[in-house]
Amino acid sequence: MKVAYKKDVKTILNVYGIYWHDDKTYFCVSPANYNGLLACSYKDMLIVDNSIGPDFIFLETSNHIHKIFHKELSDEKFLNDLLELNESAYKKFVSLLGGEP
Numbered sequence: 584m585k586v587a588y589k590k591d592v593k594t595i596l597n598v599y600g601i602y603w604h605d606d607k608t609y610f611c612v613s614p615a616n617y618n619g620l621l622a623c624s625y626k627d628m629l630i631v632d633n634s635i636g637p638d639f640i641f642l643e644t645s646n647h648i649h650k651i652f653h654k655e656l657s658d659e660k661f662l663n664d665l666l667e668l669n670e671s672a673y674k675k676f677v678s679l680l681g682g683e684p
Contacts, residue, residue, distance in 0.1 A: 585632040586610055586623070595631055597684055600662070602650035611652070611666075613684035619668035655679040 584598040599620060600611035608625035635651065642650050642657060655676065656662045664672035677683055 584610075584630070584635050586612065586628040587631050588623075589627055589629055592629060598635075599684065600650060600652035600656055601635075602648060602652075604648055611656075611662075617668075618670065618673045620662070620665040622666065 584601075585595050586598055587593070587595050594614070596610075596612040596614060598610045598612055602609050602611070602622075609622045610625065610628055611620045611622055613620055638654050639651050640654050640657060642652060644650070644659065652662070656665070661672060661675070665676055
């Protein structure tokens with residue numbers, strides 16, 4: 584799946600996760616030179632390609648948040664580390680993907 588910021592439609596971002604919280608939808612993306620994952624609100628994004636792909640799985644957190652994430656992000660601690668810009672987690676993520684996101 585690919586999205587772009589409504590304010591910058593030229594920059595296309597790969598989506599590595601989608602989750603729903605308080606009736607809002609969020610996409611987890613990795614912008615260039617960000618070294619982690621960034622959660623972006625659906626209302627700020629345009630969907631460029633709506634195909635999710637075979638590498639995604641449906642998950643439910645312990646506090647009942649539903650999400651669809653890349654299979655390499657099924658571990659909540661690993662995902663949180665990426666959202667908190669943990670350098671070693673990002674290096675591991677790049678390695679698991681086989682290259683920069």
